Amino acid sequence: MYLLGYDIGTSSVKASLVEVKSGRCVASCFWPQTEAPIIAHQAGWAEQEPEMWWQNLKVATQQVMQQSGATGADVLAIGISYQMHGLVCVDKEGKVLRPSIIWCDGRAVPYGNAAFEAIGHERALSHLLNSPGNFTAAKLAWVKDNEPALFARIDKVMLPGDYIAMRLSGGCINTTVSGLSEGIFWDFQENRVSRDVMQYFGFNESLIPDIVPTFAVQCRVSKDVASELGLAADTPIAYRGGDQPNNALSLNVMRPGEIAATAGTSGVVYGVLDTVNYDPLSRVNTFAHVNHSPDAIRLGVLLCINGTGILNAWVRRAVAPTVSYDEINVMAAQVPIGCDGLTIIPFGNGAERILQNQDVGSSIHGLNFNIHTPQCLLRAALEGIVFSFRQGIDVMKSMGMSIANIHAGHANMFLSPLFREALACISGATIDLYKTDGAAGAAKGAGIGAGIYADSDEAFATLEHVSTIEPDPQKQQAYLDAYARWQNYLSKYTLIHS
Numbered sequence: 001m002y003l004l005g006y007d008i009g010t011s012s013v014k015a016s017l018v019e020v021k022s023g024r025c026v027a028s029c030f031w032p033q034t035e036a037p038i039i040a041h042q043a044g045w046a047e048q049e050p051e052m053w054w055q056n057l058k059v060a061t062q063q064v065m066q067q068s069g070a071t072g073a074d075v076l077a078i079g080i081s082y083q084m085h086g087l088v089c090v091d092k093e094g095k096v097l098r099p100s101i102i103w104c105d106g107r108a109v110p111y112g113n114a115a116f117e118a119i120g121h122e123r124a125l126s127h128l129l130n131s132p133g134n135f136t137a138a139k140l141a142w143v144k145d146n147e148p149a150l151f152a153r154i155d156k157v158m159l160p161g162d163y164i165a166m167r168l169s170g171g172c173i174n175t176t177v178s179g180l181s182e183g184i185f186w187d188f189q190e191n192r193v194s195r196d197v198m199q200y201f202g203f204n205e206s207l208i209p210d211i212v213p214t215f216a217v218q219c220r221v222s223k224d225v226a227s228e229l230g231l232a233a234d235t236p237i238a239y240r241g242g243d244q245p246n247n248a249l250s251l252n253v254m255r256p257g258e259i260a261a262t263a264g265t266s267g268v269v270y271g272v273l274d275t276v277n278y279d280p281l282s283r284v285n286t287f288a289h290v291n292h293s294p295d296a297i298r299l300g301v302l303l304c305i306n307g308t309g310i311l312n313a314w315v316r317r318a319v320a321p322t323v324s325y326d327e328i329n330v331m332a333a334q335v336p337i338g339c340d341g342l343t344i345i346p347f348g349n350g351a352e353r354i355l356q357n358q359d360v361g362s363s364i365h366g367l368n369f370n371i372h373t374p375q376c377l378l379r380a381a382l383e384g385i386v387f388s389f390r391q392g393i394d395v396m397k398s399m400g401m402s403i404a405n406i407h408a409g410h411a412n413m414f415l416s417p418l419f420r421e422a423l424a425c426i427s428g429a430t431i432d433l434y435k436t437d438g439a440a441g442a443a444k445g446a447g448i449g450a451g452i453y454a455d456s457d458e459a460f461a462t463l464e465h466v467s468t469i470e471p472d473p474q475k476q477q478a479y480l481d482a483y484a485r486w487q488n489y490l491s492k493y494t495l496i497h498s
Contacts, residue, residue, distance in 0.1 A: 001019075001020045001021075001074055001075075001076050002017045002018060002019055002020060002026070002068070002070050002074050002075050002076065002443075003017070003018045003020060003075070003076060003077055003078075003079065003443035003444065003446050003447045003452070004016075004017055004018075004061075004064075004075045004077070004078045004079070004231075004443055004446070005017075005018065005078070005079045005080075005081070005438075005439040005440055005441065005442035005443030005444070005445070005446065006057060006060070006078070006079070006080050006081065006164065006439060006442060007081040007082070007243070007246075007437070007438040007439040007442060008053050008057070008080065008081065008082040008083060008160050008161060008164055009030075009083055009243070009438075010036065010038070010048070010083050010102065010103070010104070011035045011036055012030040012031055012032055012033075012035070012036055012056060012060075013030065013031055013053060013056040013057045013059075013060050014028065014029070014030040014060060014437070014438070014439040015028070015029055015030070015057070015060035015061050015063070015064040015439060016028040016064065016437065016439035016440040016442075016443055017064050017065075017068050017070060017075075017443070018440050018443040018444060018447075020076065020447065020452060022462060023444070023459070023460070023461065023462030023463070024462065025437070025440045025443075026068050026070075027064045027065075027067040027068035027070075028064065028437065028439065028440070029060050029063035029064045029067060030060055031056045031059040031060045031063065032056060032059075036048065036052060036056065037052075038102070038104075039099055042107075044105070044106040044107060045101075045105050045106075045107055046101070046102050046103075046104045046105040046106075047099035047100060047101055047102060047105065048086075048099060048100050048102050049096075049099050049100070050088050050096050050099075050100050050160070050163050051096065053160065053163070053164065054164070054167050057164065057167075058228070058229060061229050061230065061231070062229075062230065065230055071230075072226060072229075072230050072231040072232040072235070073232045075231055075232065075235055076235070076236075076447075076450060076452060077235065077236045077237075077238040077239075077446035077447060077449065077450035077452065078168065078221070078231075078235060078236070078237045078238065078443075078446050079237075079238060079239035079240065079441075079442035079443050079444070079445040079446030079447075079449070080161045080164050080165060080237065080239065080240040080241075080442055081161070081240070081241055081242070081243055081246035081247075081438045081439065081441065081442040081445075082159065082160040082161030082164065082240065082241075082242060082243060083102060083103055083160055083242075083243055084103055084159070084182050084242035084243055084244060085102075085103040085134075085135050085136050085139075085159075085182055085183065085242075086100045086101065086102040086103055086136070086159060086160045087100060087101045087136050087139040087140055087143070087157060087159075087183075088100045088157065088158040088159065088160060088162070088163040089140075089143065089150070089151075089154045089156075089157055089158075090154070090155060090156055090158065090163075090166075090173070091153050091154065091155050092155045094166060094171050094173070096163075097150055097153055097154060098143070098147070098150060100160065100163075101139045101142070101143075102160075105134075105139070106134060107139075107142055108134050108135075108138035108139045108141065108142045109133070109134045109138070111132075111138040111139075111141040111142055111145070111201075112131060112132035112133040112134055112135065112137075112138035112141075112184075113131070113132075113133075115132040115137075115138065115141070115197065115200050115201065116131045116132055116133075118200055119132075119196045119197075119200060123196065124196070125278045125279075125280065125282065126189065126278065127187045127188060127189045127190070127194065127196060128184055128186070128187065128188070128194060128196075128197070129181075129188055129276070129277075129278045129285075129286035129287075129299070130184055130278070130282065130285050130286060130287075131282050132184045132197065133184065135182065135183055135184040136157070136159065136182070136183030136184065136185070137183055137184045137185055137197050137201060137203075138184070140157055140201070140203065140207075141201045144201065144202065144203075154207060155206075155207075156173050156207060156208075156209050157207050157208070157209075158173065158175065158209060159175065159179045159182070159183060159242070161179065161240040161241070161242070162174065162175045162179065162209065162240070164240075165218060165219055165237050165240060167225070168219070168221050168222070168225055168237055169219035169220060169221065169222055169225070169237060170222025170223075170224060170225055171222075172218075172219035172220075173209045173210070174209045174210045174211065174212045174218055174219065175208070175209045175210070175211060175212070176211065176212060176213070176214045176240060176241075177211060177214070177288050177292065178214050178241060178242065178245060178287060178288040178289065178290055178292065179240070179242065180193065180208070180211070180288075181287040181288040182242050182287045184197065185197060185198075185208065186288065188276050188288075188299075189276070191294050193205055193208050213449075214239065214240065214241060214290045214291070214292075214445075214449070215238065215239055215290070215291075215445065215448045215449035216238060216449050217236040217237075217238050217449065217450060218236075218237050218238065218239075218240065218449070219236075219237050220233075220234045220235060220236050220237065221233060221234060221235040221236075221237065236446075236449075236450050237446070238445075238446040238447075238448075238449030238450040239290075239442060239445035239446040239448065239449040240442075241290045241442070241445065242287070243438060244260075244268060244270050244300065244302055245270070245287065245289055245290045245300050246290070246438050246441055246442055246445070247260055247262065247268075247270065247409075247438055247441070248260035248270050248272070248289070248290075248300060248407075249290050249441050249442075249444075249445055249456065250409075250436045250437065250438055250440065250441025250442075250444075251407035251408070251409065251434055251436060251441075251463075252407070252456055252457070252459075252460040252463060253270070253272060253407050254272065254289070254290075254291050254298070254456050255272060256272050256273060256274035256298070256401070256402075257271070257272065257401060257402045257403055257404055257405070258271070258272050258405055258407065259271040259272075259393070259396075259403055259405065259406045259407065259429070260406075260407050260408065261389070261406050261407070261408045261414075261423075262408065262409065262411075262412065262414075263308050263309055263385070263389075263408075263412050263413035263414055263419070264308070264309050264411075264412040264413075265308070265309050265310045265313075266304055266305060266306050266307070266308055266309070266310070266349070267304070267305040267308035267309070267385070267388070267389060267413075268302065268303065268304055268305070269302075269303045269305070269389060269392045269393060269396070270300055270301070270302050270303075271300070271301045271393075271396045271401050271403065272289055272298055272299070272300060272301075272401075273286070273297075273298075273299040273300075273301050273396075273399060273400065273401050274296075274297050274298060274299075275297060275299075275400055276297060276299070277299075277399045277400055278399070279395055279398070279399055281356055282353075282356070283303070283353055283354045283355075283356060283395050284301050284302060284303045284353070284354070284392070284395055284396070284399075285301075285302045285303075285353075286299050286300070286301050286302070287299065287300050287302065288300070290445070291456070301396050301399065301401065303353070303354060303392035303395065303396070304353065305346075305352065305354065305385075305388045305389065305392060306347065306349035306350050306351075306352055307346040307347045307348050307349040307352075307362060307385075307388070308346065308385045308388070308389075308413065309385075309412055309413055310348075310349050311344070311346045311348060311349075311362060311381050311384070311385060312325075312381055312382065312385065312413060314348075315377060315378060315381040316328055316378075319374045319377050319378060320374060320378065325415070325416070328378055329416050329417060329418050329419075331374075331375045331378055332375060332378040332379035332382055332418055333379075333417075333418050334375055335373075335375050335376050335378075335379040336478075337383075337422075337475060337478035337479055337482060338383075338478055338479075338481060338482035338485070339372070339376045339379050339380040339383065339482075340368075340371055340372065340376060341366040341368070341485075342364070342365070342366050342367060342368075342372050342376045342377070342380040343364070343365040343366050343380060343383075343384065343482070343485055343486050343489050344362065344363070344364050344365070344377075344380040344381050344383070344384035345360065345361075345362055345363045345365070345384060345486070345489060345490055345493065346362055346381070346384040346385050346387075346388055347359075347360050347361060347362055347388070348361050348362025354388070354391060354392055354395065355494055356494075358493075358494055360490070360493040360494060361493075363489075363493070364377075364380070365489045366485075379418070382416070382418060382419055382422065383422060383479075383482060383486070384486065385413070385419070386419065386422040386423050386426055386479075387426065387482075387483050387486045387487075389423060389426075389427070390423075390426045390427055390483060391487075393427050393429075403427065403428075403429055404429055404430065405429055405430050405431075405432065406423070406424075406427065406429045406430070406431045406432070407431075407432050407434065408431060408432075408433055408434070409433070409434060409435070409436055409437070410433040410434065410435055410466040410467075414431075414433060420433075420469045421469065421472065421475070422479060424469045424470060424471045424472070425471045425472055425475050425476045425479045426476075426479045426480065426483055427471075428471055428476070429471070430468060430469065430470055430471070431468070431469040432465065432467075432468050432469075433465070433466040433467050433468075433469070434463050434464060434465055434466060435463075435464040435466055436463060436464070444456075444459040444460060445459075447459050
């Protein structure tokens with residue numbers, strides 16, 4: 001018997017089928033094979049058609065079922081992971097009224113900023129744990145202001161995962177506290193939809209769907225959809241979560257002080273906090289984690305670092321374009337920690353929230369033509385990326401988080417032994433690497449929600465552990481010295497001190 005998980009990404013929809021007993025992912029497919037299109041009518045805009053997600057899901061489902069040889073009757077439950085912060089608007093018949101304004105669309109920034117000022121910084125942060133910013137509520141405010149006739153026809157607003165659950169169930173519309181918090185609709189002090197946000201923007205609370213638990217039978221596959229997808233009617237949809245909380249779930253990061261990290265084009269540090277708290281400088285976002293409840297507070301503190309793997313790739317193209325990443329790691333490892341005084345500030349991929357949205361760019365410091373080699377540049381880039389992670393971890397510690405363990409997928413920059421060593425040493429945390437993916441994690445989430453697994457420990461007991469990296473006491477001080485020099489250079493570019 002199996003569990004089916006979907007990951008509704010920006011580039012594609014991935015489906016994974018997990019065998020219940022072994023916990024093993026037996027099949028995984030994604031569609032389309034090339035990146036899905038993003039509609040950009042103006043600079044800074046980004047939209048996608050929800051119908052496209054559904055059509056891609058149909059293909060991915062067909063492929064994963066064919067690949068595994070499973071039948072619809074073999075699937076016990078379905079889980080959904082999805083791209084966060086998107087806005088889907090539907091009318092009373094469940095018809096989508098406009099393309100979804102997705103996470104990377106920047107048009108709503110002025111609306112969120114104005115709400116932050118009107119509500120008041122301290123009240124907004126203490127109740128919402130975030131500035132309204134460019135999140136779902138602000139996107140809806142843009143629609144209200146710029147498309148009033150369309151806004152008047154909206155019956156419900158949803159996140160991308162809510163929309164997929166609606167399509168699977170043939171019309172059941174609901175959402176979760178975790179989802180509402182990522183849209184900046186949730187008041188953590190009052191444990192309800194935020195009156196401040198709804199009243200300031202002039203939204204009727206009837207726009208918000210019914211709230212269901214993150215882990216629960218939220219709805220069931222309809223008869224017509226079952227026939228369309230080759231699934232069984234009444235299969236429970238028993239879990240949904242945004243992509244970053246779901247990534248943490250996929251790594252069994254559920255307890256206070258645990259961190260899930262990724263390091264692809266950009267980097268993410270996602271830690272679990274057990275008190276209602278916020279960063280007064282708003283350098284991180286704080287949402288309800290998938291296992292949050294009023295009685296057991298579990299918040300996901302999310303830091304996105306724009307200039308991680310993209311810097312590593314840029315330096316490779318500039319310095320060693322014919323060399324593999326494995327060979328680059330060997331070259332960089334020949335250079336001592338601290339790169340003989342060479343330092344790289346890595347923020348060359350736009351403004352960084354961790355720097356209070358200042359755009360400091362990327363820069364090289366301490367370059368000496370007589371002693372520094374291309375290998376030094378390779379290592380300095382890697383160290384600069386690691387130091388940006390440490391900076392984010394410092395913010396989390398300032399919020400009361402005790403960090404002892406980092407969980408990460410064995411992918412992207414975590415394939416680099418040097419990156420792993422440097423991060424363990426500079427953070428002081430043990431790093432555990434696992435083989436997993438978001439769709440498989442969503443499938444296991446469905447197993448928890450459907451009662452097939454007692455809890456996340458049972459669901460992820462078979463999570464494939466790849467390796468453990470401990471901080472090296474003999475190297476930690478050298479990394480700390482290099483980090484202090486990096487911070488000193490960064491302070492010359494910023495108006496604040498992290």
